[in-house]
Amino acid sequence: xALSENLRGALFMMVSMAGFxxxxxxxxxxxxxxxxGQVMLVRGAIATALIVTLAWRHGALxxxxxxxxxxxxxxxxxxxxxxxxxxxxxxxxPIANVSAVLQALPLAVTMGAALFFGExxxxxRWAAIAVGFTGVLIIVRPGFEGFNAxxxxxxxxxSFSAMRDLITRHLPQHVPSLLVSVATSTVVTLTGAIxxxxxxxxxxxxxxxxxxxxxxxxxxLFGYHFVIMSMRSGEISFIAPFRYTSLIWAIVLGYxxxxxxxxxxxxxxxxxxVGSGLYTLYRERVAGRRGAPQGAEPALASDGM
Numbered sequence: 001x002a003l004s005e006n007l008r009g010a011l012f013m014m015v016s017m018a019g020f021x022x023x024x025x026x027x028x029x030x031x032x033x034x035x036x037g038q039v040m041l042v043r044g045a046i047a048t049a050l051i052v053t054l055a056w057r058h059g060a061l062x063x064x065x066x067x068x069x070x071x072x073x074x075x076x077x078x079x080x081x082x083x084x085x086x087x088x089x090x091x092x093x094p095i096a097n098v099s100a101v102l103q104a105l106p107l108a109v110t111m112g113a114a115l116f117f118g119e120x121x122x123x124x125r126w127a128a129i130a131v132g133f134t135g136v137l138i139i140v141r142p143g144f145e146g147f148n149a150x151x152x153x154x155x156x157x158x159s160f161s162a163m164r165d166l167i168t169r170h171l172p173q174h175v176p177s178l179l180v181s182v183a184t185s186t187v188v189t190l191t192g193a194i195x196x197x198x199x200x201x202x203x204x205x206x207x208x209x210x211x212x213x214x215x216x217x218x219x220x221l222f223g224y225h226f227v228i229m230s231m232r233s234g235e236i237s238f239i240a241p242f243r244y245t246s247l248i249w250a251i252v253l254g255y256x257x258x259x260x261x262x263x264x265x266x267x268x269x270x271x272x273x274v275g276s277g278l279y280t281l282y283r284e285r286v287a288g289r290r291g292a293p294q295g296a297e298p299a300l301a302s303d304g305m
Contacts, residue, residue, distance in 0.1 A: 009233030010242045012226045017246035019223030024095055025253040026216040031091045033209050035199040039087060040192025042210065046217035048185040051178065054221075060178035067183040071171050075180065076187040078164035082157045083188055089154040094260035099250035100139055100270040101154040106243075106277050107132040108162035110284070116166065125283045128276045135272030138265055181224075237285040244274050 114121035140151040254260035
């Protein structure tokens with residue numbers, strides 16, 4: 001029995017989120033035997049080689065000078081800082097907690113679009129944003145015994161990821177997406193090389209460590225491929241909520257690989273964030289129907305890390 005376009009897109013989105021989350025878990029495992037700079041360098045080198053190959057096959061490298069466009073550079077900086085803060089948080093926090101904080105990204109993008117680009121956001125969506133970030137505070141627990149300062153790094157990662165996604169929306173149309181990916185991956189890899197010595201130098205790698213980062217790099221591209229396929233199938237407003245399945249993957253992998261059991265604060269905060277995000281997507285769909293031509297769908301922020 002053939003799947004509808006909406007169900008096909010939802011399935012692709014869930015597969016994509018699984019790829020991204022397993023990538024995160026593998027990086028967390030690898031980071032126990034090497035520093036942050038080495039993780040960024042090794043995974044980045046493998047990912048960059050794969051992306052360059054794809055870009056070359058699709059002719060995206062013919063306009064190499066466009067990689068130095070100021071907006072491309074600014075986006076790469078946002079991705080770089082988001083990656084650094086994300087990996088720092090991931091090293092010291094349960095993967096499910098980091099994933100739960102990252103679910104606030106769509107809310108942050110909506111808020112940034114309103115504050116910096118003047119996009120219309122009504123009081124209902126502002127209320128949903130406020131409730132969503134209340135969920136983040138429940139997870140972070142400032143002022144309480146369970147407070148983990150590394151949760152603030154996850155929140156910084158959300159901020160720079162939102163910056164990256166907002167810039168992505170305003171990249172010139174003539175700049176190939178694969179070229180943007182090549183530039184971003186190269187910047188992250190080179191920064192890993194720069195950070196390697198200050199963070200303790202090179203640690204001899206085991207076959208297991210290299211295999212973990214190699215698999216993580218492949219899964220990263222796997223996730224990107226399927227998220228693109230999902231966006232080309234069905235209605236975005238139907239497919240977008242399935243991004244939150246990454247939290248389910250994070251909880252399962254956190255328990256199976258690291259023995260992490262989510263506490264009540266994490267579960268409560270995650271429910272609040274996801275609920276707020278789903279309501280925001282609903283309101284964006286309603287606003288899109290009123291202000292856009294029939295059949296138009298709201299934009300969806302790109303993925304990172």
